[in-house]
Amino acid sequence: MLKVAVVGIGVMGYNHARIYNELQKDGNVELVGLSDMNKDRLNEVSEEFGVKAFSNYRDLLEEDLDAVSIVVPTFLHKEVALPFIKKGISVLIEKPIADTIENANEIIAEAEKNNVILSVGHVERFNPAVLKLKEHVEKGNLGDIVTMTAKRVGPMTTRIADAGVILDLAVHDIDVMAFLANSKVKHVHALAKNVKHPNNNAEDYALIISSFENSIDGIIEVNRLTPHKTRTLNIVGTKGIAYLDYMNQDLTLYDEEWVKTAKINKEEPLKKEIAHFVDCVQNNKQPLVTGLDGLNALETAIYALKSSNGN
Template sequence: MTASSSNSRTLRGAVLGLGMMGRHHARLLQAMPRVTFAGAVDPGGDAHGAIRDPSLLFASLEDLLAAGGLDFAVVAVPTDEHLPAVRALADAGVHALIEKPLAGTAQDARELIACVERAGTLAAVGHVERCNPALLDLRRRVQAGDLGEVFLIATERVGPFPARIRDVGVVKDLGTHDLDLVRWIGGSSVRRVAAETQHRMGREHEDLVLATGRLVSDVAFNCVVDWLSPTKVRRTRVLGETGMLVADTLTADLTLYRNGDVTSSWDATRTLRGVSEGDMTRFALARREPLLVELEAFCDLLEGTEGTGVVTLQEGLETVIAAEAVLQAAATGHTVDMVTV
């Protein structure tokens, strides 16, 4: 099927996989006026009770496709199953919104992109953090020059281990959020990266990563990600010549800390506070569920709207390549130059 050029009919959409992300996609798709929910596929059934009509739960993609026409599907199966799922959808002429990361390896990601291009279907990657209202406003302010020249983009994404994760480590699961964000906010690709990882839970994959690098634009970045912390933190900080923006994506709060222009003659406070501490502003933001914003943008893409802001497959590939570079840097103890990757 080709992208609809008219809003005269609803789009028929489905979900592949009813795990942590898939069940929320299903919840939203069943409530969106512009979408007719065509069903969900999960061989394990509907463990979370996400599907209102039991007849719309299918054991296989083949069964779903046989049940009727389909415009698009959200691919929320485990990462190593993305390629075969997208290949089957593309062969059937169905568009795809693919949960991040795009694929488990850069090789699979390239093959996935080739499948979509051969079929002439549309696809995007579900990096939902780009739809968080705090990060959207942060990026807008950075691009508008509110901080002047940007020096650093730093992220912290830590918390307890999610038992749902089996096929990848913290770098490709959570870390891909941050590797995408630093590129998106900084408006530039990764030039080089160094990293350290830890394996503390007896799993094959890493459960902590510290990644430090530089974008092509010369902006430095730092990402701290783990599944070992007893509390959940989601914070993105951008430091520039006139101040600092801090986004808390759990609460969707955005705060601006300005450099001050008032000096102090009181030596004790100057030592403790620093001469450049200025005003602090927490912005009032309109808050909408990021996953709904992401789904609406993808529907806009299918209906031919320009400038939807969806994450392209090429962007998704660059993030997977960056994640592999982080793992390579950690394994070898050497900084990885992305030009040679």
């Protein structure tokens, strides 16, 4: 049985704990501990799931763990992840993989050195609509992809205070576009600004234009200014166009003759992601989102930030 833990039980970390708890019913996973600096929150969630509470995450290293989810602020990713990796514990680390390219490289190098599974939580890769779109792209149903356009906008949230919209939101679509294009970004240009975010150093609007090595172009608009959430992705190909709605998990394809609505088995992407991670650890399989994938997304996001600052 795979012994797992979660470090960081804010909104996202709570969902990791909830899903591991649900997976226990299958008998393949045991959630053995949770850790958070907020002791009241920690005790509340640990009591809900009937597991041990650890105010110091390093105490989890003595629990004979097989795997851990790291769901702490991005600037803490390397500091928290490395002790587990060095002890041979596989890690699912929330996106972005790290706060700097150097820290991401160190995480990846240590995972390779210690022969552990490292997966990065780019959860939209596990959205059933994205996976269905990937199937159609690979079958050539859209022809050659020309452009991809994503919109990820919504209202201001105080929950994310340590990152602007490029590292927090756009990185989702940066990764999905690379996944669908099966290519790395070659050039990136971005415009960004702070309109009303209380942290003056955090942009709450950005427009990113990228060009991939295989000549596909991508446009991403993100903000925390729009009163309602929108999460969409459109792809234009030489044979047709696809419209994807991330939240509703809907996919519609148009060609010269037909309008087709894809049949999609709608599931919770995070549950699919965590179940996949568990399977990779149990069977020593390469995850769908590797450390290198996380690094590539982070590099593009950082280059977009530099571009938006005139660098």
